[in-house]
Amino acid sequence: xxxxxxxxxxxxxxxxxxxxxxxxxxxxxxxxxxxxxxxxxxxxxxxxxxxxxxxxxxxxxxxxxxxxxxxxxxxxxxxxxxxxxxxxxxxxxxxxxxxxxxxxxxxxxxxxxxxxxxxxxxxxxxxxxxxxxxxxxxxxxxxxxxxxxxxxxxxxxxxxxxxxxxxxxxxxxxxxxxxxxxxxxxxxxxxxxxxxxxx
Amino acid sequence: xxxxxxxxxxxxxxxxxxxxxxxxxxxxxxxxxxxxxxxxxxxxxxxxxxxxxxxxxxxxxxxxxxxxxxxxxxxxxxxxxxxxxxxxxxxxxxxx
Numbered sequence: 060x061x062x063x064x065x066x067x068x069x070x071x072x073x074x075x076x077x078x079x080x081x082x083x084x085x086x087x088x089x090x091x092x093x094x095x096x097x098x099x100x101x102x103x104x105x106x107x108x109x110x111x112x113x114x115x116x117x118x119x120x121x122x123x124x125x126x127x128x129x130x131x132x133x134x135x136x137x138x139x140x141x142x143x144x145x146x147x148x149x150x151x152x153x154x155x156x157x158x159x160x161x162x163x164x165x166x167x168x169x170x171x172x173x174x175x176x177x178x179x180x181x182x183x184x185x186x187x188x189x190x191x192x193x194x195x196x197x198x199x200x201x202x203x204x205x206x207x208x209x210x211x212x213x214x215x216x217x218x219x220x221x222x223x224x225x226x227x228x229x230x231x232x233x234x235x236x237x238x239x240x241x242x243x244x245x246x247x248x249x250x251x252x253x254x255x256x257x258x
Numbered sequence: 259x260x261x262x263x264x265x266x267x268x269x270x271x272x273x274x275x276x277x278x279x280x281x282x283x284x285x286x287x288x289x290x291x292x293x294x295x296x297x298x299x300x301x302x303x304x305x306x307x308x309x310x311x312x313x314x315x316x317x318x319x320x321x322x323x324x325x326x327x328x329x330x331x332x333x334x335x336x337x338x339x340x341x342x343x344x345x346x347x348x349x350x351x352x353x354x
Contacts, residue, residue: 066270068349074270075343078277081293082285143322146289147282 084253085147090246091137097240099130104232111225131163155196162192182227186216186234193238204245208238263349266311267342271296271304276339279314279331287327305329313338 066074103123110120165188173181194209196202215230222230267273274294279285291301308314313335317328331339 068346071268071273071346072343072350074273075277078274078293079281082278082281085289146292147285150283152283 082147084256085145087250087253088246089141089250090243090248091141092134093239093243093246095130095133095137095243097235097238097243099126100235101232101240103127104228104235108225108228108232111228151199154199158192158195162188165191180220180227182231183216183219186212186219186230189234189238190216193242197242202242204242205238208234208242211237263345264338264342266307266313267338269304271300272308273342275301275304275308275329276313276331276335279329280336280339284328284330287329290329308335311338 103126106120106123110117114120166185169184169188172178173184178184190209190212193205193212197205197207197209212234215234219227219230267276271294274296275290278290278293287298287301287305290296290305291298294301296304305314305316309316312332315330315332317330319326319328
């Protein structure tokens with residue numbers, strides 16, 4: 060690209076939209092975090108459901124939920140690596156970071172209160188919480204799969220309040236799939252497509 | 259014909275740089291080079307012109323022991339870019 064080449068108004072507008080679209084190509088998430096959390100929550104929910112249905116006395120199986128805490132370690136590694144590889148910072152990076160950090164803090168606090176006060180419908184509370192960052196990020200980014208995922212979490216939260224245990228765990232798995240795993244797959248596909256295009 | 263268009267922005271490479279910078283909060287020099295397909299020397303000269311005009315901020319830092327140049331559009335640059343796009347649109351309206 061040369062600096063002083065003569066160009067028309069049409070070419071100017073074309074160049075502006077072309078460059079904005081090129082910059083946006085890089086403004087796509089890898090989808091790895093969403094896929095990981097979608098998979099972890101789905102796995103834990105289904106294992107817990109399996110335990111309640113077939114081996115209700117195997118209390119040790121409940122330890123599977125520790126995976127949700129262990130998942131924070133690869134999440135930090137992924138976030139650090141992605142930040143290191145990126146050659147730009149987006150306008151909403153900080154805001155998105157803040158949303159996810161407050162979600163993490165809310166989850167820890169909610170776990171503490173739910174255990175302390177033995178809340179009768181914990182899954183409904185988790186689903187309400189899952190929906191907040193998912194909907195907020197999807198709405199902010201105009202990314203429909205996350206908007207739908209966020210709303211689905213809230214609908215599942217209502218349904219879980221009228222569904223007997225342990226079937227409510229299916230809503231948790233469904234919420235994780237719709238809020239994170241499926242949007243993660245879509246993001247991953249887009250990311251790989253753009254990466255291949257740019258090679 | 260283009261006498262009213264901002265001469266700093268009405269240049270292919272400088273306009274490309276500003277268009278990329280308006281889309282992000284800040285970008286590394288290498289990112290701008292990738293997106294504009296310009297040579298390092300040419301891009302460096304044009305970035306300096308934009309900096310002198312007050313349209314972008316350029317800062318240098320180290321990342322993993324390597325020097326890194328970060329460019330960021332200034333509020334003045336945003337105003338100039340918006341005015342440039344308005345001027346372009348008015349030209350196109352006159353043509354119609």
